[in-house]
Amino acid sequence: MEKRQLGTTGLHVYPITFGGNVFGWTIDEKKSFEILDAFTGAGFNFIDTADVYSRWASGNEGGESETIIGNWLKKRGNRNNVVIATKVGSEMGSGKKGLSKKYILKAAEDSLRRLQIDTIDLYQTHWDDETTPIEETLEAYQQLIKEGKVRHIGASNLSAERLKESLAIAQQNGLPQYETFQPHYNLYERAAFEDGIEPLCLGHNLGVLNYYSLASGFLTGKYRSKDDAGKSPRGGGAIKYLDERGTKILAALDEVSKQLGTTQATAALAWLIHRPSVTAPIVSATTMEQLQSIIDAPDLPITAREIELLTQESAW
DSSP states (O other): OOOEEOTTSSOEEOSOEEEGGGBTTTBOHHHHHHHHHHHHHTTOOEEEOOTTTTTTSTTOOSOHHHHHHHHHHHHHTOGGGOEEEEEEOSOOSTTOOSOOHHHHHHHHHHHHHHHTOSOEEEEEEOSOOTTSOHHHHHHHHHHHHHTTSEEEEEEESOOHHHHHHHHHHHHHHTOOOOOEEEOBOSSSSOHHIIIIIHHHHHHTTOEEOOBOTTGGGGGGTOOOSGGGGGGSTTHHHHGGGOSHHHHHHHHHHHHHHHHHTSOHHHHHHHHHHTSTTBSOOEEOOSSHHHHHHHHHGGGOOOOHHHHHHHHHHTOO
């Protein structure tokens, strides 16, 4: 397993990003610590979260994931060994959202406090905000970088047009440029990324950190019928993929995972890792068994023939 440069940044990460959306939602702090210890203990070094994680869970107000990560960093004393990414822009209640300069500067301070760190390695636009000029958003990031509170910036969920415009405005005005991009991308969800955004990411050497890498768990193979929806909190999101194409993809994953003596999840992640545009797929785990499937992916001896089989069977 070798580190990869994250876009044009000076950051180097191993080819899996741990998704912190589960912290404070489907696993508590104690279990989160165990998972983080095992993940980093296996040699990985990249953790992604957002200020809004996990506001959707009952009793939460947002910031729970960052708080857990911050407590873990403080207790382990390993800040210099991990790359921390978080995001801004999602609804945090009482009108707290968007990408205005004033809001970003305040939200960054809140994230730094919860994470208990001095600098965010990668600060990302979570969702587009068309009511705020792109220049204003980038000027906020410029100030944070100048103050040493942020090292690099990235974006998530922008359209190809808005991403292209943001890159152009940054270049024209001497403002910080997005160096990474987070798309919704996996073996099933291919069209939106590959049809417009992937060429843009490749052309500008953006590090790609795709989310929903396992399609809400569908690509693990444990959802084979509507009756399986209750297997986890994400089950409802997984069974929507149970159409003719989804069934073909599962059959291909079954074949490849059997040939390689691995899990369907590991095979699906290996396919992503071998995509020329992808730097480090984002994936999360709530059990050690799930985590093992993730840890195994970068070193899986998947062949070009097996990659092509998955590519063909998941064609859109």
